[in-house]
Amino acid sequence: VNAPELSNDHLGTVELRIPSKPEWVAVARLAVAAIANRLPFSVEEIEDLKLAIAEACTICIQQGSGIKTIDIICDAATSHLRVEVRDDRYRNLGALGGAKRPTMSVAEGEGLGIFLIQALMDNLEYNVDPQYGTELVMTKRVGA
């Protein structure tokens, strides 16, 4: 997923890096809820965001053997929240340069997690690749 063009109503970016262990997923979930709470999301929308981010982190943990960290990057805007979740293998690919980044591919059978994110968010792009790592980019619009 290419770097996003920030929207005109962009408020700020918050980056969080957690160890890729199950006990830290709750931290990501609560951090994103706190960020979403700064925007005019309803309580129900914030709950949707919490679940979607936790599912994305869970996919990173379950798909990646040997990954150490997960990055959660939140771009807050008055109209939406865009969240990138990626494991350290995918991040390191980015450091190697664009040429080595894989084209977007969709691995089959991620199951309920991807399905839930798609249902709860307004947009989802993802790359779950056993070789290159996992990246999910999702957006939720305010009041959509």
Next chain:
Amino acid sequence: VGSNGFGSGNGSPRFLPFRSPERHYAKRHVGDILDIKVHVRESDDDAYVVELGGEIDVYTSPKVKDAITELIDQGHYNLVIDLEKVRYIDSTGLGVLIGGLKRVREHGGTVNLVCTNPQIKKIFDITGLVKIFGIFDDEAAAKKALA
């Protein structure tokens, strides 16, 4: 005040510690803090009730799975799982419930859920699991439907 911060420097404890040294030095690890409560009890009509409380996610769901697996291994195939005190459930939690249902059905049993939290019911709706699980407003109704 002494260097340890507990007012023992001049022998006169003028400043009391704001919390006890025992508590201050108690070893806590992230892994010690599971935000999940699991309580299993036998009901009067041959069913078992599993009361869950807290958050069911990738970290806590193994504990839920262990409780349900233990019951099934003991030959209890009619279960009521009470989600009333659950604040949050994700796909790993749903996976545990689905796994339990599959196993009890192999023995002619079933799993009924007690859930009124709209956010959690929404997850069951989205995933279509409302058609697979019996979901009831209270324990009595869930147990009655087992019969």
